[in-house]
Amino acid sequence: MSDTQPVEGRAQNRQTAESMAARQREISISEFFSKNRHLLGFDNPQKALLTAVKEAVDNSLDACEDAGILPTIKIGIQQLAEDRFRIAVEDNGPGIVKAQIPKIFGKLLYGSKFHTLKQARGQQGIGISAAGMYGLLTTGKSLSVTSRTGEEKPAHYYEIQIDTRKNAPQIITDKVVEWDPPHGTRVEIELIGTYKKGRHSVDDYVRQTAIANPHCEIFYTAPDTEEVLHLQRGSDQLPPEPREIKPHPYGVELGVLIRMMKESSARQLSAALQRDFSRVSGRVAVEICKAAGLNPNANPHTIVVHEAERLFRAINGVKIMSPATNCLSPIGEEQILAGLRKEIAADYFTAITRAPAVYRGNPFQVEVGLAYGGRLQSDDLIDLLRFANRVPLQYQQSGCAITKAALGIDWRSYGLSQSKGALPVGPVVLFVHIASVWVPFTSESKEAVAAYPEIMRELRLALQECGRKLATHIRAHRRAVDEEKKKSYIEKYIPHIGIALREILGLSEKAEKQVVVTLKDVLERSRSREHIED
Ligand SMILES: Nc1ncnc2c1ncn2[C@@H]1O[C@H](COP(=O)(O)OP(=O)(O)OP(=O)(O)O)[C@@H](O)[C@H]1O
Ligand SMILES: [Mg+2]
Numbered sequence: 334m335s336d337t338q339p340v341e342g343r344a345q346n347r348q349t350a351e352s353m354a355a356r357q358r359e360i361s362i363s364e365f366f367s368k369n370r371h372l373l374g375f376d377n378p379q380k381a382l383l384t385a386v387k388e389a390v391d392n393s394l395d396a397c398e399d400a401g402i403l404p405t406i407k408i409g410i411q412q413l414a415e416d417r418f419r420i421a422v423e424d425n426g427p428g429i430v431k432a433q434i435p436k437i438f439g440k441l442l443y444g445s446k447f448h449t450l451k452q453a454r455g456q457q458g459i460g461i462s463a464a465g466m467y468g469l470l471t472t473g474k475s476l477s478v479t480s481r482t483g484e485e486k487p488a489h490y491y492e493i494q495i496d497t498r499k500n501a502p503q504i505i506t507d508k509v510v511e512w513d514p515p516h517g518t519r520v521e522i523e524l525i526g527t528y529k530k531g532r533h534s535v536d537d538y539v540r541q542t543a544i545a546n547p548h549c550e551i552f553y554t555a556p557d558t559e560e561v562l563h564l565q566r567g568s569d570q571l572p573p574e575p576r577e578i579k580p581h582p583y584g585v586e587l588g589v590l591i592r593m594m595k596e597s598s599a600r601q602l603s604a605a606l607q608r609d610f611s612r613v614s615g616r617v618a619v620e621i622c623k624a625a626g627l628n629p630n631a632n633p634h635t636i637v638v639h640e641a642e643r644l645f646r647a648i649n650g651v652k653i654m655s656p657a658t659n660c661l662s663p664i665g666e667e668q669i670l671a672g673l674r675k676e677i678a679a680d681y682f683t684a685i686t687r688a689p690a691v692y693r694g695n696p697f698q699v700e701v702g703l704a705y706g707g708r709l710q711s712d713d714l715i716d717l718l719r720f721a722n723r724v725p726l727q728y729q730q731s732g733c734a735i736t737k738a739a740l741g742i743d744w745r746s747y748g749l750s751q752s753k754g755a756l757p758v759g760p761v762v763l764f765v766h767i768a769s770v771w772v773p774f775t776s777e778s779k780e781a782v783a784a785y786p787e788i789m790r791e792l793r794l795a796l797q798e799c800g801r802k803l804a805t806h807i808r809a810h811r812r813a814v815d816e817e818k819k820k821s822y823i824e825k826y827i828p829h830i831g832i833a834l835r836e837i838l839g840l841s842e843k844a845e846k847q848v849v850v851t852l853k854d855v856l857e858r859s860r861s862r863e864h865i866e867d
Contacts, residue, residue, distance in 0.1 A: 374778030382526030393424030428482035439502025488512035541725035584694010603629035679704035697769035709760035733781035738792035747800035748807035
C-alpha cells in the first residue's frame, strides 16, 4: 500500500480480532506440504522423478529386509509425453494388509517406522504418500497399488488420491485382481518430471543402490530404452537384522523425559526408568532416583516439572553403559568391497567400518570404502558417493556432513592433489555410509546429513584411516613405477657400457658380449628379487 492512498481506504481494509478469528483455522499437514513440496524433494521435475522412485524403492527394500526376504526389485519408468512419466516399482516383499493400503498411500505422516528406534531407510511416514500427492497435483492421476500378502490370499488393486484438506485417503478404485507374484507390492505413479542421464540421475541412483545393497537384485528399465538392465546380487546374505532399541537416557530431552514418565506403564519411578530406557538396570535406576533426591517407589505419572528436572540432571551424572549397537546393521567391509568391485573398474580397493558411536543418545556407525586407479579418471575431482542407511544421497552435497568431513581432510598427505576448500583430484571413488537408528537429515527430503560433532568426528577418523591405506598403496605403486623407469634406463645403456669397456680395457668382442650378458643378468635378477619381496 502506498503512502498516498486515502486514509479511508486503509481503514476499510483494517482487520479486527473478530474478522481475523473468522479466518483462523487449522492447516492440514498435506496442505502444508503441497505448498512446500520442495521440503520433500519435489522442487524441480528432475528431482521429483528421482524422489518418487527413491521413496518407493526405499520402502520395498525396508519391507523385504524386515520380512527376511532377499529383495528383487523391478523399477520401470515409462515416458508418456515430453514431461510426463509413469513410474512403477514392484517388490517381492511381504505385501501390505488390505485395510492399511489407503492410509499408507493416501495420508501423510502414517507409517510403521517413526516410533521405532531401529535402522531403516524410511523413518518419517511421509515418503510414498508425498510421491503420490505430487503425482496427483501435477497430473491429476491417482496413485495405484497392487499388493498381495500370500499365495493363498487374493491380490488387491487400489487407486488412491490424497484429500489434501483432510490429509485423508480417497479410494477411487478398490478391487481384487489376478496377479502372478505370490507376495509383494507394486506401486505406480504418474507425474510431471524430467529424465536426464549423468549426475543426480535415476540411473546413477540405481547403480549406487546396487553398490550399497549387494544382497539386492534389481531390474531397471529407463524411459529411453526397451532394454532391461539386470543388476545381479553380489551376495545371497541378507544384512544382519537390526534390533529395535529403547532410547538411551543420556540423549533424552527434558520434555521427552516428562512425557515418558507420565505415559509409562510402570507404577514406580525406578521401574519406569528401567523399563522405558535401554541400559538402565535396577541398581542404576535406584542410583538415579537417589541422586535426584526422589523416592524410587514414587508414582512416575505424577512427576512435576522441577522433579523431572532433577531427574534429568541426575541421569547425566550417573555412569550408564553405552547403548546397545545391535540396532544397527552396517554394510560391513567385505560387502562394501564386493559392492565396489562389482560396479567400479578400479585396481585398488579398501574399506573400513568404524565401531558404533552415539549422538544425542542415538547409536550410529560410519563406514568408508575407496576405489582407486584402473579406469577411473585421474584429472577430475574424486567421485564422492554418500549413503545414509544404505540409501544413496544425490542432492545437497555441499550441505552434508559427509562432504564437510571429506573437505576437512588434507588429502595431499595421502598422495592426492587438492586445492584449498575443494575435494581432492584423483582416480578415486569415495564411498561413505552412515548407519543410524535415526539419521539426522537436514530436511524432510532426506538429502543431506546434519553435522553433529560426534558424527563429524567419526567421519574424519574413518576418512583418515582410509586415506592412510591409500597413501601406502600410492607410495608403493609410485616406487615400483620409478624403479622400473630407472631399470629400463640402465638397460638401454648396458650395450654402451660394453663398448666403452672394450675400448678402454682392450677387450675382445667375445669378452664384451660376456660383460653385456652378465650386466643384463644382474639387472634381471634384481628385478625378480624385488618381485619376491613385493
Ligand atoms: N512396498 C511396501 N511393502 C510393505 N510395506 C510398505 C511398503 N511401502 C510402504 N509400506 C509401509 O507403509 C509405511 C509408510 O510408508 P512411507 O514411505 O510413507 O513412510 P516410511 O517409509 O515409514 O518413512 P519415510 O517417510 O521416511 O519414507 C511404511 O512405514 C511401511 O510400514
Ligand atoms: Mg518410506
